[in-house]
Amino acid sequence: MSNVLRAITVSVTLAGFVRLQAAEGKLTAAQVIDQIKAHVGVSWQSQTVDTVKAGNPDTPVTGIATTFAATMDVLQRAAASGKNLIIAHEPTFYNHLDQTDELKNDAVYQAKRQFIEEHGMVVFRFHDHWHRHRPDGILTGMVAALGWGDYQDKTTPYLFQHPSVTLNQLAEEAKRKLNIRALRVVGAPDMNVTGIAFLPGASGSEKQIEALERPDVQVLVAGESREWETVEYVRDASTQGKKKALILLGHVPSEEAGMKYCAEWLKTFLPGVPIEFVPAGEPFWTPR
Amino acid sequence: MSNVLRAITVSVTLAGFVRLQAAEGKLTAAQVIDQIKAHVGVSWQSQTVDTVKAGNPDTPVTGIATTFAATMDVLQRAAASGKNLIIAHEPTFYNHLDQTDELKNDAVYQAKRQFIEEHGMVVFRFHDHWHRHRPDGILTGMVAALGWGDYQDKTTPYLFQHPSVTLNQLAEEAKRKLNIRALRVVGAPDMNVTGIAFLPGASGSEKQIEALERPDVQVLVAGESREWETVEYVRDASTQGKKKALILLGHVPSEEAGMKYCAEWLKTFLPGVPIEFVPAGEPFWTPR
Numbered sequence: 001m002s003n004v005l006r007a008i009t010v011s012v013t014l015a016g017f018v019r020l021q022a023a024e025g026k027l028t029a030a031q032v033i034d035q036i037k038a039h040v041g042v043s044w045q046s047q048t049v050d051t052v053k054a055g056n057p058d059t060p061v062t063g064i065a066t067t068f069a070a071t072m073d074v075l076q077r078a079a080a081s082g083k084n085l086i087i088a089h090e091p092t093f094y095n096h097l098d099q100t101d102e103l104k105n106d107a108v109y110q111a112k113r114q115f116i117e118e119h120g121m122v123v124f125r126f127h128d129h130w131h132r133h134r135p136d137g138i139l140t141g142m143v144a145a146l147g148w149g150d151y152q153d154k155t156t157p158y159l160f161q162h163p164s165v166t167l168n169q170l171a172e173e174a175k176r177k178l179n180i181r182a183l184r185v186v187g188a189p190d191m192n193v194t195g196i197a198f199l200p201g202a203s204g205s206e207k208q209i210e211a212l213e214r215p216d217v218q219v220l221v222a223g224e225s226r227e228w229e230t231v232e233y234v235r236d237a238s239t240q241g242k243k244k245a246l247i248l249l250g251h252v253p254s255e256e257a258g259m260k261y262c263a264e265w266l267k268t269f270l271p272g273v274p275i276e277f278v279p280a281g282e283p284f285w286t287p288r
Numbered sequence: 289m290s291n292v293l294r295a296i297t298v299s300v301t302l303a304g305f306v307r308l309q310a311a312e313g314k315l316t317a318a319q320v321i322d323q324i325k326a327h328v329g330v331s332w333q334s335q336t337v338d339t340v341k342a343g344n345p346d347t348p349v350t351g352i353a354t355t356f357a358a359t360m361d362v363l364q365r366a367a368a369s370g371k372n373l374i375i376a377h378e379p380t381f382y383n384h385l386d387q388t389d390e391l392k393n394d395a396v397y398q399a400k401r402q403f404i405e406e407h408g409m410v411v412f413r414f415h416d417h418w419h420r421h422r423p424d425g426i427l428t429g430m431v432a433a434l435g436w437g438d439y440q441d442k443t444t445p446y447l448f449q450h451p452s453v454t455l456n457q458l459a460e461e462a463k464r465k466l467n468i469r470a471l472r473v474v475g476a477p478d479m480n481v482t483g484i485a486f487l488p489g490a491s492g493s494e495k496q497i498e499a500l501e502r503p504d505v506q507v508l509v510a511g512e513s514r515e516w517e518t519v520e521y522v523r524d525a526s527t528q529g530k531k532k533a534l535i536l537l538g539h540v541p542s543e544e545a546g547m548k549y550c551a552e553w554l555k556t557f558l559p560g561v562p563i564e565f566v567p568a569g570e571p572f573w574t575p576r
Contacts, residue, residue, distance in 0.1 A: 069516065069520060071520060071523055071524055071527065072523075072524040072527035072528055073523070073527045076527070090516045090520075091516055091520075094493060094497065094516070094517050094518070094520055094521045095493065095516075095517060096516070102494060102497075103497075106497070106501060107501070107530070108521060108524050108525045108528060108530065108532075111528050112524055112528075168575055171575040172575045172576060175575055182470070182472045182574075183574060183575065184470045184572040184573075184574060185572060185573050185574065185575065186571050186572060186573075189573065202514065202515070202516075205382060205383065206390060209382065209390075209391075209394070213394060213395070223515070224514070224515050226490065226512070226514075227490070227511070227512050227538065227539035227540070227571070228357065228378045228379055228382070228383075228384070228490075228539060229382050229383055230382070231571050231572075232357060232359060232378075232379075232382055232571065233382045233396060234571075235359055235360075235361075235571045236359055236360040236396050236400055237396045239359065239360035239361045239364070240360055240396060240399050240400075242395070242396065244396075248572075250515065251515035251516060252515070283474050283515070283519050283520065283522075283523045284472040284473060284474060284519075284536075285472075285473050285474075285477065286470075286471060286472060286473065286574075287456055287459040287460045287463055287471065287473060288460060
């Protein structure tokens with residue numbers, strides 16, 4: 001048998017095994033994670049936050065919920081619909097590395113941990129490698145949600161050429177399409193914008209400012225920024241008469257549609273497993 | 289001459305010298321900073337961000353502008369009113385340590401640096417020691433702006449017992465009193481609150497969560513928080529039915545009145561020097 005034939009046979013056999021195990025509810029969380037590693041298309045990093053944050057990886061999977069973060073509300077809704085594997089983009093325990101030493105005696109942490117254990121749930125974080133997937137899984141889902149596919153640069157996918165609008169119009173468009181309550185803007189409301197850099201999440205001020213330095217970028221659309229960093233940079237640029245602006249969508253609205261797309265992607269290689277996108281939703285509201 | 293008499297004489301002489309030099313416009317930025325160090329009431333730390341960020345400390349001071357940050361707009365307004373020493377609470381060049389290596393070729397940075405040089409201005413950061421001043425200078429100014437002096441705890445000054453209101457009413461009150469456009473809230477709008485922890489600025493999630501763990505605190509009022517940290521902690525607490533909430537004022541509105549108070553404080557030991565609070569103002573606006 002040629003290597004090619006052998007590879008195909010192994011692949012078909014593996015797919016058949018996955019389908020069979022899934023149908024019988026026997027695929028464990030660890031096996032689902034192995035499938036993700038096998039399909040993500042980039043080598044798995046040794047230094048990564050993409051690990052199991054809570055629960056036993058040998059738990060048989062009854063269903064998968066993809067989400068921005070395994071909030072208490074997401075856990076409750078997933079459990080209610082019989083899904084015990086949460087695939088979340090962001091931390092479960094309130095810091096990037098999910099360090100829980102400081103939280104050991106915290107009532108909120110304890111109740112969350114207890115809920116996960118009592119419901120036999122497993123939380124897996126899928127952050128670094130979903131961004132490293134080509135195309136970036138988060139960006140892909142967000143571009144679909146914004147309807148900006150036709151504006152996207154072919155070689156530099158975080159750049160967009162939007163039909164000319166004012167900054168205020170662009171902010172209103174993003175607010176409406178992503179259904180955001182607490183969107184914030186820096187810059188002159190009436191300035192015309194066409195060149196957009198879109199960096200979901202909290203990519204850091206170095207990367208954000210680099211994008212704003214580009215002559216073909218007038219507005220950076222981002223999730224969040226520490227307010228003494230990119231925010232003040234854009235305010236100064238604007239005062240200097242430079243055509244630069246910033247739209248902060250909020251972290252959740254800037255990334256969550258990328259986890260909706262993750263659910264669709266998982267279905268392509270996990271047939272028979274119930275998979276659902278369970279939105280965490282924007283955490284903020286604003287008073288009158 | 290007794291030591292006490294000698295001390296008084298030296299003190300009177302020094303005050304007279306300061307008054308004379310100021311009146312003749314001969315007090316340098318370095319001498320003003322020495323006066324701040326002499327009056328702040330805590331020993332000056334060797335590890336501190338409270339240093340000169342731009343300009344020559346030997347520049348004779350024509351006037352002082354206190355502010356949240358030496359934004360381009362603040363620099364322009366201070367220069368227009370003849371004030372060449374900016375005393376700012378936050379960084380000038382978009383990161384906590386005002387590191388400028390990455391900004392050397394950046395047009396916004398270059399224009400700002402050039403404006404400061406051409407106008408013979410000096411920017412001094414007054415952050416750590418203004419917080420260490422007893423009472424905390426930022427908190428003192430903010431409590432005055434909010435009118436919360438009567439509610440403040442005598443021994444733990446960041447705690448307040450507010451007359452019972454709903455979370456929504458408290459958010460509206462803060463928004464109105466501090467004239468905020470982009471205030472954001474997490475928690476149940478109708479929950480009753482009386483126990484408030486007020487931590488201006490970005491004090492970090494460890495300190496913020498610690499405050500929220502207190503049984504006598506229902507709502508944390510803060511400047512900003514990384515959105516996957518304190519924000520998600522409060523969202524989970526709220527889902528669990530715990531009476532916890534978060535009001536994010538924004539970094540500038542949460543601290544700036546503390547620099548207004550700084551102007552008043554400086555006048556007590558820098559007679560004859562023109563001193564003015566020049567607000568940087570909230571950077572954000574929100575679309576309809």
